[in-house]
Structure formats: structure tokens, C-alpha cells
């Protein structure tokens with residue numbers, strides 16, 4: 001999973017069938033699989049009806065469940081909250097007694113007679129009337145009749161206790177012209193229906209589907225077909241442009257993983273949202289796909305975010321999907337136990353997503369250092385003395401507010417481990433090799449025991465690595481960033497004064513209806529701000545010709561303050577209302593001035609690095 005809260009670093013909080021029954025209802029004996037059907041053309045009050053012709057039940061009583069949580073989310077979501085009108089029937093259409101056991105579960109009496117179940121499902125994205133924690137969109141569902149149906153299968157389809165291993169058949173009736181983008185290959189498909197078959201519940205939950213008017217592009221990389229499917233409500237971005245953006249990235253990932261991809265088909269399902277009340281965005285990984293929920297913007301403005309999130313999700317094909325503990329391998333959807341190893345599942349994945357981009361020069365070293373710097377800053381704002389293994393094992397309850405640190409401290413643990421391994425191996429062995437070795441040792445169907453992983457890694461590597469885990473991952477010590485970074489010729493300073501280009505000392509606000517930054521007031525403008533001639537309520541449209549779109553603001557601001565030189569002409573376009581209330585675009589321009597600012601967690605290349613530092617840096621950063 002990759003979740004980003006919509007907070008910019010300058011302190012601005014942004015809103016962020018009736019299917020033709022597969023088994024005829026007069027049939028008296030049930031078969032050996034779940035036979036589900038959902039008719040997307042019959043949306044009633046934002047809900048869809050789900051019917052299930054159940055597999056044969058051999059017990060007097062059976063419990064049907066929707067999950068409490070699903071793999072990759074590390075949160076308690078109670079998908080049963082969105083279910084209503086639960087009904088159970090025998091083959092003659094008589095209703096059987098069904099009692100609600102808890103928020104996610106229903107117990108059916110006289111279960112040997114059970115033939116059919118039906119219920120309604122509301123979507124999670126826009127059901128504010130349903131109480132409890134809001135579900136992170138990439139793991140939820142959205143029903144917008146005849147426009148978009150975001151179907152994470154676990155939101156709609158459940159299982160019977162003890163029967164997760166039984167095969168599933170799911171039939172969707174779809175609006176004319178609609179396409180269901182997914183990693184699954186349809187068993188059969190017509191203009192109005194798609195039928196999917198999966199071996200068990202785990203595989204079904206692992207395969208979300210996005211139904212829209214088709215906007216898809218297929219890339220061929222490393223022997224795999226990569227489907228990119230995009231829904232952009234205002235047609236600001238499209239699959240062709242986004243696929244072009246991630247093509248180079250995926251090729252670099254293939255190299256990073258040793259030249260081959262361990263998959264045949266993979267699907268990127270991307271929903272862009274024009275919601276004004278967005279509070280977070282991101283994605284959820286699956287074995288052969290990933291589902292994205294991002295603010296709508298042009299493909300160009302979304303480019304870096306898509307790259308960062310897509311590379312993270314795509315690397316999950318390594319872990320936890322091919323390297324995981326028993327807690328994850330045999331997932332209990334309604335009584336989940338968490339593994340201690342989020343530092344690896346999420347941390348190493350996030351580390352690889354950034355490291356790969358620097359290694360294959362998709363981003364500059366200075367940009368990579370900036371990424372690391374943001375992670376250090378976030379890590380320091382969290383509970384840095386909480387052992388990471390303890391946080392991980394208790395992430396569903398006690399430490400859920402520390403979860404976001406997996407992308408920060410988790411990734412920095414990966415950084416330290418990688419450089420340490422390079423140091424110990426004379427440059428030959430790093431986390432990339434380690435993950436390949438662990439994939440060979442375990443794999444998709446073999447789980448490790450939570451308590452054995454650190455020892456296993458130590459056996460594969462060096463005794464010093466056991467000490468590293470004991471001190472910094474199981475222990476409370478802060479990561480040895482200064483020493484580790486120094487060994488590759490990077491200086492880490494907790495606080496430094498630097499000269500940076502000023503935007504004029506204006507107070508910055510945000511206009512939610514236009515999605516633009518605005519000048520909140522000009523009480524403290526400096527000489528540059530005066531020369532520019534800002535007025536209160538001016539809205540920032542572009543800086544030096546770069547459009548300030550929501551998803552690119554942060555990168556443009558960072559680049560402006562770090563790279564603008566003293567005296568260079570700065571041009572800012574603002575939208576300003578005339579006396580008659582008409583909006584005009586005005587160009588403001590003045591020579592730049594640099595001002596001294598205090599910066600936290602500064603990373604700089606050492607001025608005169610030793611040969612040894614340079615050698616290790618190259619082992620770490622050169623392909």
C-alpha cells in the first residue's frame with residue numbers, strides 16, 4: 001500500500017442478474033462452487049444487489065462473512081458495514097432464518113437447505129451516512145451508475161467459514177460499451193456480461209476490477225503484458241500518456257529485479273478523482289495488479305506521483321507477495337494477526353521504489369536526496385524510539401497512528417541495511433540481492449515464521465546484520481544515519497542555515513474551489529515581494545512558466561527555492577479579480593533575492609570525498 005496524506009511541507013493542509021441465473025433457481029441440489037452475480041446496470045439508491053447460488057453446505061448452521069480487513073491495508077475496515085437486506089433462501093424460494101452475528105457476519109440456520117443468498121452493497125467512497133472509520137479508497141468501492149464502478153471484490157463478495165478454498169464464479173452484467181479492467185482473464189465475455197472464475201477466495205480478493213468506458217493501453221515489458229486503465233472524469237489525463245510515463249520506469253524496475261519480471265500479466269487500475277474533499281490518496285497492491293486513487297490532473301502534473309506510487313506498488317510483486325510470513329500467507333480476514341516485518345513488506349518496497357529511480361537516473365541525485373530528506377523529517381515527527389517490530393505487530397490497534405512511518409522510517413531502515421550490506425560485502429551484495437535470495441528460499445506459497453526471519457537473513461549475509469536488526473529494528477535506537485550516509489560521502493545535518501530563493505514573504509493559503517494556492521495576506525512581504533506587486537487574494541497560476549497544478553505544486557516550489565539564482569528574473573502568473581469581479585491573468589516579475597532560511601535534516605554531498613567513499617557510493621548507486 002502507499003498512502004499519502006494531503007499535507008504540503010509548508011504547512012498547508014489540502015483537502016486532500018438479475019443475471020440469467022447460472023444455476024436455475026428451480027434446481028434443488030447446489031454445486032461445488034460459489035456462483036455470484038452482480039448487475040451493474042441496476043443501481044438502486046447508490047447500491048448494487050449481489051446474489052449468490054452457494055456451494056453445497058454440509059452443516060446445520062453456517063456463517064457467511066465479508067472481511068474485517070484485507071491484506072496490504074493494515075487497518076480494520078469492517079466491510080460488512082456496507083451490506084444491507086441480507087436474505088437466505090432454500091431451493092423453493094422459502095426464506096431461511098439468518099441472524100447477524102457481528103458487523104461482518106451472518107449465521108444461517110438449517111444450512112443444509114441453503115440454496116441462495118442475496119444482499120445489497122453500498123459503496124464506501126461516498127456513503128457518509130455509514131458510521132465508523134472511512135475506508136482508504138484504493139481498498140474500497142465506488143458506484144457511479146453508467147460512469148464508473150470501482151470494484152474491490154471483497155467489498156461485494158464474501159465467503160462461508162471453513163470454505164475459503166472453494167472455487168468462485170462471478171458474473172457481472174455491465175452497461176453497453178463498458179470494459180472491466182482487471183488482472184483476471186474472463187472465462188467468457190459478451191457485450192453485456194463478463195464471467196470470471198477463481199480458484200479460491202484469496203485469489204478473488206487479490207483481483208480488483210474497474211468498470212468504465214474503456215481507456216486502456218497495453219505495454220509489453222520483460223515478457224509481460226502490462227495493462228494501464230485510466231478513468232479521468234474530466235478527461236484531463238488518459239491511459240496512453242500515463243502508460244508512456246511509466247514505460248521507462250517499468251523497464252528500469254525489470255532491470256532492478258534482475259532482468260525478468262516474475263509475472264505474465266499485470267494491471268494498473270487508475271481512478272482520478274475531482275472530489276473537493278479528498279484527504280488522502282494512494283494505492284493498494286495485489287499480486288498481478290494495483291488500484292490507484294489520485295487527484296485528477298494532467299498526465300504531466302501527475303507524472304512524478306504516478307511514478308512514485310506505481311514503482312512502490314509494482315515492487316510489491318516481490319514482498320509481501322513472494323516473501324511473507326504465515327500471518328500474511330494464510331490470511332485470516334476476520335481475525336487477522338499482524339506480522340512484525342512491515343519494515344520489509346512496506347519499508348524495503350518503498351526504499352526500492354526510490355533507490356531504483358536514482359540508480360537508473362530517472363531522477364537526479366539531488367532529487368533523490370530530497371526524497372530521503374522528507375522521509376527523515378517525517379520519521380522524526382513520529383515515535384522514533386518505538387521498536388519497529390512492535391509497531392508492526394500492533395499496527396491494527398495500539399499503533400495505527402504510527403502506520404505512515406512504514407514509508408518513512410521503514411524506507412530508511414532499507415537504506416541503512418543496503419549500504420551496510422554493500423560495506424560488508426566489498427560492494428557486491430545489497431538489498432536487491434537479499435530479496436532475490438529470500439524469494440528463492442520462500443516464494444508465493446511458502447511462508448516464513450515471523451520469529452525466524454532476522455536469523456535467516458543473517459545466515460544469508462553477515463553476523464553484523466543480526467546486531468543491526470537487534471539495535472535499530474527490534475531495539476529503540478535511532479537509525480545511524482550520520483555514519484551510514486558518511487560512508488557514501490553524504491553529510492547529514494540535523495539543522496542548517498541555507499540561502500534559498502524567496503517567494504516574497506507572502507502568507508500562503510489555498511482556494512478549494514479553484515484548487516490554487518493564494519496570497520492569504522501581504523503583511524510580511526520582503527523587498528522581492530514588494531517589487532513583484534502581489535495583492536491579497538491573488539491566486540498563483542504558474543512560476544517561471546510551470547503550471548501550479550495540485551499534484552505538482554510541491555515539486556515546483558522545492559525546485560524554485562533550491563535552484564533559483566540571485567538576480568535571475570522570476571515571473572509569476574497570478575489570477576486576480578478586477579473591481580467588476582472578472583478574473584484576469586497578470587504576469588508579475590522581478591529579480592530574485594536569496595534569503596537565509598533554517599532548514600531541517602539537510603543532506604549534502606561531501607565536498608572532498610575520499611576514494612573509499614566514492615567507491616562505496618558507486619556500488620550503491622550505479623547499475
Ligand SMILES: [Zn+2]
Nearest residue numbers: 001002346349
Ligand atoms: Zn505498499
